Amino acid sequence: MAIEQEVAGMRCGEVLAELSDYLDGELLPARRVQLEAHLLGCEACERFGSAFTAVIQALRKRGGEPDGDEPQVFERLRVRLRNKRT
Numbered sequence: 001m002a003i004e005q006e007v008a009g010m011r012c013g014e015v016l017a018e019l020s021d022y023l024d025g026e027l028l029p030a031r032r033v034q035l036e037a038h039l040l041g042c043e044a045c046e047r048f049g050s051a052f053t054a055v056i057q058a059l060r061k062r063g064g065e066p067d068g069d070e071p072q073v074f075e076r077l078r079v080r081l082r083n084k085r086t
Contacts, residue, residue, distance in 0.1 A: 003044055008037035015045050020081065023056055 004012050015038050021027050022035050039046045 005042050005044070007041035007045075008034055010034055010038040012038075012042060012045050015039065015042070016048070019049060019052055020056075023053060 015035055018027060018031070018035060022032060027035065039049050
């Protein structure tokens with residue numbers, strides 16, 4: 001992300017690092033509230049968060065089972081997401 005803002009006591013990089021945990025309901029309540037406040041006050045993170053959420057929801061709806069030529073794409077995405085969390 002080109003712009004790194006601090007909103008509601010969180011920097012954009014922190015929000016991006018914790019977005020998956022947020023979507024999975026794994027954040028502590030206080031941190032969830034803080035992240036949501038950041039999203040409300042940061043247009044860039046809100047846009048990215050909305051797009052990220054849509055992708056994750058679509059993947060969950062499909063059940064994570066790729067077909068055709070998609071397995072390589074899904075595997076690369078899984079690896080990248082896994083590496084971002086560590």
